[in-house]
Amino acid sequence: MNDSAQERLRETGTENPAAAVVAMVDHVLDLAATWTAWDGKPAHVDDRVYTPHKAIRRVTDLPQALNSVRAGDTPILDHLAELEARLVGEEPQPDHWHASASTTEADLAPFTPEDLDEARSRLTRLARIWANRLGTLTEGQLDDSPAQGWSFRRLAEHLEESTYYADAVGRSA
Template identity: 65%
Template sequence: MPDEIPTTDDREPALVVTLMIDHVLDLAATWTAWDGRPVRADERIYTPHKAIRRVTDHLIDHLAEVEARLAGNPTIPDRWHASASTTPADLAPFTDQDLAEARSRLTRLSQIWASRLTKLTPDQLDRSPGAGWTFRQIVFHLAGSTYYADAVGDLSAVGSDR
């Protein structure tokens, strides 16, 4: 995902995040059929576990940024660059239990984001404290997290080519 300033529109920010998570979970529901072959996207590879990890980490990283800025604290930059890393755990089969865990985790993160965003005024969304993108721009940047899930894709068609 590029670091250029995200384009925003008039959609409710909370809805932008929840729809992104719904999309990811809809795709994840098909990933128990994954054949174990990583999927190449651009110069990186993705697996179901890595896609879930990246979406989750992205939500947590930017939530930490929003909360720190609202509190007037410095943000802690991500130094791991996890999108470039594929761990042995990322290569494990994606099971029904993994899907249940992803649903639980991402649904709770969706609720946290929606709760935070609905409490912010339009002015806070568009003239956010501290340095960096506005909170509205962060939300629309997060919407791009579908990239990770889309890289793995819909695996509901057994034996489909990717």
């Protein structure tokens, strides 16, 4: 977990894994609320290019290999699919995402008020699904999760690092 993610967890006063996911989404949406004023210039951070659309796309969908963690590679949807598959004894489906090295034409589009509404709806629902699912698990299930991979608690805490993408874009004036 990066320093800003740990700080947000301390601010919430809890290490509840559901709270980590909700805090991440709240932070991303707080920044996204300013992106309708984005000047259209992609942010160059580390060795990648980030835009408002790409930040939302990366937070929502895109995965990373659990064995090669790169700061911020934390997909809310992909890890949810992994958690659900492991709970029912299935192998998680392999992904075919292009990761953050890929910047699409859609990523470069202006971020409109409608895009913000869509992001709010999508991310708020995904955070609620995570919180509801994690709330049904025992402490034992959170910490000693079935099958290979991180514990479910660690998966949820790892999602807090998705703020990397929104922070890369930052606040628009």
